[in-house]
Amino acid sequence: MNNTGHIGVIDSLLDTDAYKLHMQQAIFHQYPNIEAVAEFHCRSQEDLRPYCKEIQAQIAQVSALAFSDEELEYLSTLSFFQPDYLNYLKTFSLNSAQVEVDDSGDQLAIKITGKWIDIILWEVPLLAIICEIRATQRYPQATADDAIGQLKTKIERFYQNAQASHNEEAVDLSQFSLVDFGTRRRFSKDVHHQVVDYLVANMPEFKGTSNYHLARTRGLTPFGTQAHEWFQAHQQLAGELADSQQLALNRWLQEYPDSLGIALTDCINMDAFLRDFDLRLSKRFVGLRHDSADPISWGEKAIQHYESLGIDPKTKTLIFSDSLTLDKALNIYKHFVHRINVSFGVGTQLTCDLPGIDTLNIVLKLTECEGRPVAKISDEPGKSICRDEAYLHQLCQAFKIAHHRSTCM
Numbered sequence: 001m002n003n004t005g006h007i008g009v010i011d012s013l014l015d016t017d018a019y020k021l022h023m024q025q026a027i028f029h030q031y032p033n034i035e036a037v038a039e040f041h042c043r044s045q046e047d048l049r050p051y052c053k054e055i056q057a058q059i060a061q062v063s064a065l066a067f068s069d070e071e072l073e074y075l076s077t078l079s080f081f082q083p084d085y086l087n088y089l090k091t092f093s094l095n096s097a098q099v100e101v102d103d104s105g106d107q108l109a110i111k112i113t114g115k116w117i118d119i120i121l122w123e124v125p126l127l128a129i130i131c132e133i134r135a136t137q138r139y140p141q142a143t144a145d146d147a148i149g150q151l152k153t154k155i156e157r158f159y160q161n162a163q164a165s166h167n168e169e170a171v172d173l174s175q176f177s178l179v180d181f182g183t184r185r186r187f188s189k190d191v192h193h194q195v196v197d198y199l200v201a202n203m204p205e206f207k208g209t210s211n212y213h214l215a216r217t218r219g220l221t222p223f224g225t226q227a228h229e230w231f232q233a234h235q236q237l238a239g240e241l242a243d244s245q246q247l248a249l250n251r252w253l254q255e256y257p258d259s260l261g262i263a264l265t266d267c268i269n270m271d272a273f274l275r276d277f278d279l280r281l282s283k284r285f286v287g288l289r290h291d292s293a294d295p296i297s298w299g300e301k302a303i304q305h306y307e308s309l310g311i312d313p314k315t316k317t318l319i320f321s322d323s324l325t326l327d328k329a330l331n332i333y334k335h336f337v338h339r340i341n342v343s344f345g346v347g348t349q350l351t352c353d354l355p356g357i358d359t360l361n362i363v364l365k366l367t368e369c370e371g372r373p374v375a376k377i378s379d380e381p382g383k384s385i386c387r388d389e390a391y392l393h394q395l396c397q398a399f400k401i402a403h404h405r406s407t408c409m
Contacts (some may be wrong), residue, residue: 008061009129009189013094014071014213016124017183018224021075021212025085026230026255027117036233037368038119040110040126041385043361048108051133055108056101058129063096074216080259094122110364116233123364127184131352131360135187139357144194146354147187151198154353158326173205176333177343179223180209181321182351185360192351196220199350210345223345225260225289226252229366231267232374241398245276253284261286262319269379270298272399279309287317287341293379295320295332303340313340321345377401 027034042048067089075081075089098114099122110126112119135142164170180199186192196214199206208221215222231248238244249263263285265273270293277285282305290298299318306313318340320332329344336342352359365385366374375386375395386392396402 009058009132010062010065010125012071012213013065013067013092013121013125014074014211014216015128015183015189016121016212017181017210017227018212018215018222019210019227020121020124020224022080022224022256022260023226023230024117024120025081026226026252027120028085028088029082029255030251031233031237032115032117034116034233034237035114035368035370036116036119036229036366038112038123038229038364039367039387040108040362040364042107043363044358046134046358046360048130048134048362049103051130051137052101052103052108054133054137055130058133059096059099059101059126062125062129063094066091066093071216075212078222080256092121094118094125098122099126112364116369120229124184127362127364128186128189130362131185132188134360135352135357139187139354142187142354142357144188144191147191147195147351148198150353150355151195151350154326155203158330161327161330171330171334172337175337175341176205176330177207178203178205178326178329179207179343179345180211180214180350181345181347183211183347185348185362186351187354187357191354195351207343225256225262226264228264228267228291228376231264232366232376233369235374235395236369236372241395245273245399246278246281249276249281249285253281262289262317263287264289264291265298265302266290266292266379268377268395268399269401270301272401274301274305277305282306282309282311287319289319289321289345291322291378293322295322295328296335298379299332299336299340299342303336306340314338317341317343319343319345321347323348325349 072086072089076086095118098112098119100111102109112122162171162173180196182192196209196218200218208223209215210224212222214220231245234244234248235241238247245268265288288302302318303313306316324344324346329346333342348359365376367387368374373388373391375392376384378384
């Protein structure tokens with residue numbers, strides 16, 4: 001047993017976000033030999049160096065995990081996973097030698113280097129490990145009961161706010177869809193599991209989870225398509241940088257022609273995305289996911305885009321997933337209900353919301369592909385990731401957007 005008091009923070013390779021496996025299958029079929037680098041960044045400005053040894057111990061334990069026969073059998077029931085990829089997963093494991101953890105600077109530094117197909121599954125368990133080790137040491141008295149108490153209050157307020165008031169009618173919640181997106185920044189595995197179990201039992205609007213382990217063990221619908229890294233990598237896989245976003249979208253359709261049809265819009269920014277999201281792509285993808293900047297203005301842009309192409313917005317879906325709370329989700333729902341289908345992925349504010357707890361905002365993002373830089377610009381400068389100022393300038397030129405020097409890490 002290590003210093004966190006846990007045998008293993010992560011005890012299943014399925015304890016990850018669904019989109020990691022979805023992207024890994026696409027990489028398996030299309031880019032099996034591509035090299036990549038991913039790097040850790042703490043947006044919270046909290047010193048995480050004291051947890052270095054515990055994190056390394058947990059990394060070593062994760063590298064000993066493999067997919068079980070039962071887990072692979074479960075994945076085989078999902079129509080979009082192909083037999084050759086599932087056969088590949090039979091012998092897959094994460095390699096701790098690819099993870100460099102360094103506490104010699106002024107902040108914890110983590111760098112993961114290797115083939116993209118090999119390193120892609122490190123992100124979610126690594127972030128969950130960091131969050132749980134830090135939570136266990138900073139808040140040893142906190143329990144899952146504290147999280148459930150907070151959750152009860154939030155759910156009660158949610159339903160109260162949906163009721164009729166003096167100047168509004170009651171909100172029809174029949175189209176409201178809540179999904180757990182809380183694996184990466186959860187307080188702990190125990191809190192995450194108990195929160196999801198409580199939602200299943202007490203909130204009919206709860207429709208599923210991005211976590212494949214919870215989907216399998218709780219009989220829930222798994223949700224997820226692709227992340228920023230899919231678009232980032234294509235910046236170095238396209239012949240022309242300006243073509244990279246369309247290439248990423250078309251390659252996704254090649255892998256998943258009839259499923260997993262939600263596209264993430266903010267690797268560059270929404271305006272640049274919509275310029276590339278032509279009539280054919282707009283018809284083929286079932287909807288879009290929001291992950292930065294004002295959700296209302298973003299949603300209005302999406303509706304306007306569909307309408308300009310002669311597409312009925314009511315046939316499309318918008319998924320909101322940027323720092324949501326139940327209250328924020330309800331306000332967004334009120335604005336868009338009956339105009340376009342909406343769904344809400346709530347993460348940290350479900351699985352790391354306990355009294356007196358400061359949440360941790362950490363990410364692990366691709367910074368290189370094939371030995372060359374990649375970047376995420378985003379609709380929100382504070383969420384941007386870039387290690388190369390000259391490349392960022394090149395990217396901004398290619399997509400005709402303003403170059404903000406502050407967006408480089």
